[in-house]
Amino acid sequence: MKRDLQLIYFNAGGGHRSAAIALQEVMARSHPEWTVHLINLFDVIDPEHYYQKLTGFAPEDLYNLRLKRGWTRGLATELKIFQAMIRLSLPKLKNKLQLFWQATRPDMVVSLVPNFNKVMYQALTEALPKVPYVTVITDLADYPPNFWIEPGQGQHIICGTEFAASQALASGYEQKWITKTSGMILRPSFYRKQEVNRLLHYKELGLDTDRPTGLVMFGGNGSNEMLKISKELSAHQLIFISGHNTDLTKRIESQTTLARHVAMGYVKYMDHVMQLSDYFVGKPGPGSLSEAVHMGLPVITFRSAATMPQERYNTVWVQENKLGKVIPSIRELRCAVEDLLNDLPLFQLHVQKINNTAVYEVVEALSRIMHNSSGQVLNSDAPQN
Numbered sequence: 001m002k003r004d005l006q007l008i009y010f011n012a013g014g015g016h017r018s019a020a021i022a023l024q025e026v027m028a029r030s031h032p033e034w035t036v037h038l039i040n041l042f043d044v045i046d047p048e049h050y051y052q053k054l055t056g057f058a059p060e061d062l063y064n065l066r067l068k069r070g071w072t073r074g075l076a077t078e079l080k081i082f083q084a085m086i087r088l089s090l091p092k093l094k095n096k097l098q099l100f101w102q103a104t105r106p107d108m109v110v111s112l113v114p115n116f117n118k119v120m121y122q123a124l125t126e127a128l129p130k131v132p133y134v135t136v137i138t139d140l141a142d143y144p145p146n147f148w149i150e151p152g153q154g155q156h157i158i159c160g161t162e163f164a165a166s167q168a169l170a171s172g173y174e175q176k177w178i179t180k181t182s183g184m185i186l187r188p189s190f191y192r193k194q195e196v197n198r199l200l201h202y203k204e205l206g207l208d209t210d211r212p213t214g215l216v217m218f219g220g221n222g223s224n225e226m227l228k229i230s231k232e233l234s235a236h237q238l239i240f241i242s243g244h245n246t247d248l249t250k251r252i253e254s255q256t257t258l259a260r261h262v263a264m265g266y267v268k269y270m271d272h273v274m275q276l277s278d279y280f281v282g283k284p285g286p287g288s289l290s291e292a293v294h295m296g297l298p299v300i301t302f303r304s305a306a307t308m309p310q311e312r313y314n315t316v317w318v319q320e321n322k323l324g325k326v327i328p329s330i331r332e333l334r335c336a337v338e339d340l341l342n343d344l345p346l347f348q349l350h351v352q353k354i355n356n357t358a359v360y361e362v363v364e365a366l367s368r369i370m371h372n373s374s375g376q377v378l379n380s381d382a383p384q385n
Helices: 015-030 041-045 050-055 061-069 075-088 090-104 117-127 162-170 198-205 225-232 246-254 270-275 286-294 309-320 330-342 344-352 358-373
Strands: 003-009 034-040 108-111 133-136 156-159 178-180 213-217 237-241 261-264 279-282 299-302 324-327
Touching: 003 015, 015 034, 015 286, 015 358, 034 041, 041 090, 075 090, 090 117, 108 117, 108 358, 117 133, 133 358, 156 162, 156 358, 162 178, 178 358, 213 225, 225 237, 225 246, 225 330, 237 270, 246 261, 270 286, 279 286, 279 330, 286 299, 286 309, 299 309, 299 330, 309 324, 324 330, 330 344
Parallel strands: 003 034, 003 108, 108 133, 133 156, 156 178, 213 237, 213 279, 237 261, 279 299, 299 324
Antiparallel strands: none
């Protein structure tokens, strides 16, 4: 049966759009009868781009700039201010969303974004009360209140960890509204795992095949913290991925180090680069940690006052599953790398126990939800506060 789905994302951090693209790719193969639209939320609530005209920034740009510069302290307070602004603007935002959904009339709306799930749910249920609304949490945990999980809504929630599912239960949702998957959404290319000729690539990159290689990555735009890592791990062979930050790539390349440091910009097939690596170093982003673990790499990540609030639980997940090391700062990085390499086979064994097929599980769950909700008014049995 033909169905029209909307996957709602925005570009803050990059992981939301990446998850939407991954789902769209799987849906195109498993459900060719579905028409899947990727919808940038800010194109709906600010179609004239007034915010960008006023400030010179797209709404997500300032956030991404802070990640790029490593300016992440104070984000917890700023998040509360941002959420208060959403509450104050709720009637206007809801009206724009209602008009959009009345015009487009989807059969299902899937949110891949935090903070806006209350206003989007209310707008959809008032405009199209029979259309299911689903939130797919693209973090390993919620950061309550009012981040991912909104109590009292007759909607489905898809969680990638037991902890996130327990948070949904604690918020008043019955088990029937909650779907637990095996992890975060990864691109399908991570499951194809085309074999990479490591010896050939090492020769091309000037890497020593007899030395372990670390992969350093801090999101799609890199971070200036990578320059500090290059200095701290001067004697360790490393590959740096700085994404779209070409200036950072050049600065890493220009540093003098004892061991070979390879600096790359944007990489289309990250799974190929991960096959050239033995361990991962980076911020505790849910996507990058999950990609590394899926590709068999133990991880070293950071937790401090500068860690973004929604990513703090990710370090707990690393420790509880014995997937690597969590350290407070780059000053401890050299010892952490040495400790990890000394026990590398043991960490690799723990990493191999994680079996993540979430991207396929989410599509299966959405298919089931759409089938079961056909013709029903979903908010008739909403969980209560």
